[in-house]
Amino acid sequence: MTTLRDHDHGDHGDHGERPEEPAGRRTLPVSDREQQVLDRIDRARRRAPRVREDRITMSHGSGGKATHTLIEAVFLSAFRNPLLDPLEDAADLRLPAARAAFTTDSYVVSPLFFPGGDIGDLAVNGTVNDLSVTGATPLYLSAGFILEEGFPVADLVRLTESMRKAAAEAGVRIVTGDTKVVQRGKADGCYINTAGVGVFERDVTLGVARSRPGDAIIVSGPVGDHGITIMLARGELDIEADVRSDTAPLNGLIAGLLDAVPVPGLRAMRDATRGGVATILNEIATAAQAGVLVSEGDIPVRDEVRGASELLGIDPMYVACEGRLVAVVDDAYADHAVAALRAQPLGEQAAVIGHVTAEQPGIVRLKTAFGGTRIVDMLVGDPLPRIC
């Protein structure tokens, strides 16, 4: 759990500790400067501690009193840390390496709350994962909110609490943010953008273009859970299934893989979000100008997800995951990589699903359960809009 106290070190000194320490514990020394920051925030808190309105108003986007109250009562309350608290125009980071990763994603998922997660933890985990798959260690996130006038403040509090928990679990801090409010009918409750900065503690350079014929393609677990969960959570379909989003931070799983498989044996990692595993396979084939051949029977899919997909007429290979890794590794390291993934709970069902081939460059082929082969093209159209 992230609290200010846990991050309370010298002049921005060690950002290294894991934020999941309990909130009440105050064991670390506090510098004069940090105490000043804390005192200032505490004073501001005493003056304007809570949002009186039940719903977001245009005033919350004015930059004035209502905005300040919202920031202090909701965002600082959830994300509090010494880098965020001064509320200057940008956070001041110390980076332990000169090579950094930088990414962004906007989240427009509908509904905002769903089995297994909500837009808040999705927004944290998604950006943590985009940093992690490059081989970087995620450290800092920004959070930009676009709120629709009338959005319930209680929902905002709930999803910022999810963000806080997700950030703590992934060991990252939300250090800078922004809030805009638009009129009713100009958004859909709440959109969140997160950008992330990580550092390369290891000397790795990964990328799907590095894939070579013969390389093994691995997925870290069952595919399609997130997308099917969202579709069913919309309640527009008369289908019930016991599914939940797989939203999770992959940085721990990836650190284990990086330990087990030396680069350049590990060629590339991607997290299979929008467009699913099928899209990543196509990106591999295109970037590497090689073929990809995977076996339908080797791709892990939960029974509930397979059943719902069939009813929806959707191939689970195209369905978004939010906690699944696709890795390309030199085939010599394939068993090693699968073992490293299976050693962690998030990777228990990791499997080799196919290989990169010299034949059919640019094309992804699937060996079906019936022994045939079909081409798996990029998604045309959008069968699953606003899945993330």
Place this chain on the structure above:
Amino acid sequence: MTTLRDHDHGDHGDHGERPEEPAGRRTLPVSDREQQVLDRIDRARRRAPRVREDRITMSHGSGGKATHTLIEAVFLSAFRNPLLDPLEDAADLRLPAARAAFTTDSYVVSPLFFPGGDIGDLAVNGTVNDLSVTGATPLYLSAGFILEEGFPVADLVRLTESMRKAAAEAGVRIVTGDTKVVQRGKADGCYINTAGVGVFERDVTLGVARSRPGDAIIVSGPVGDHGITIMLARGELDIEADVRSDTAPLNGLIAGLLDAVPVPGLRAMRDATRGGVATILNEIATAAQAGVLVSEGDIPVRDEVRGASELLGIDPMYVACEGRLVAVVDDAYADHAVAALRAQPLGEQAAVIGHVTAEQPGIVRLKTAFGGTRIVDMLVGDPLPRIC
């Protein structure tokens, strides 16, 4: 001005060409690796070079073929650079200093196009300015688009072209991005989030909390131009005035100020956006627990802006600027600071508008043109919604 060439470090070889150079011109050496990247992109371009639709469809947010085409034909075409082009999940940055600044802002301005600018250059300049006022040199931006189904592709091309130009002028690169599409009625054409990373090339730490009684408060030019321009551009008011947004990158102006006024003589800088100069003065008073006393007659306001403000019943001190700096400096350096600002076109009308005081901590007071004094409080409500 910072240019790409100045940031040419590490083994990404030459990220050095200025983004504003025509695509055909190739005067710098290209490493084998970069040539591979460019060749790959060129191949992809030949296959899918243009968006056939006139308007954004839900498919453009699917992560599939339409998304890839949009990215290649619009975003890569505008922002092309070797850090962005690989289209991996995160950009791989080399940072020339271990201390970095990180910020984010979402832009929801309405209308999207207005005299003097559009949401595109606003989104670049705003984030460049948020980095610059911390004393950092802005280097890299992310761009996250939330598009409404039906948004004209031509408008998207126009505003990405504005972003390209603004990034080139500020010497920054757009290195990572994301696009989401929501259904009609769930947004308002286009929202843009930019996050930014800069590095501290100078050993400065600034912040409004560092302000001390006696310090001079300086603005770099006339206030309120942006906000009034947006209000009039909406066409809902029967007022015409020759005003245009002041949207501009402040990093050049700020570099000049940092050269002229040694820290700690320079206490803090802020760019006066939402909430205007009045909000910044209140932030100074609150963070420093000091008073602020400014003179109405010393605050530069264009006649057209003053006239329109009077008709609208709005105090220009609360109206957003997008290219104006507020600086707090030790009074001994005030003349020096004003001279440094006036030496550049963006700062020609820089002026001392008042001082930090020991009296009335937490309160901002204004000496009116009539010799009286009134309190300038934080904005309550939002007289100018969606100004940025």
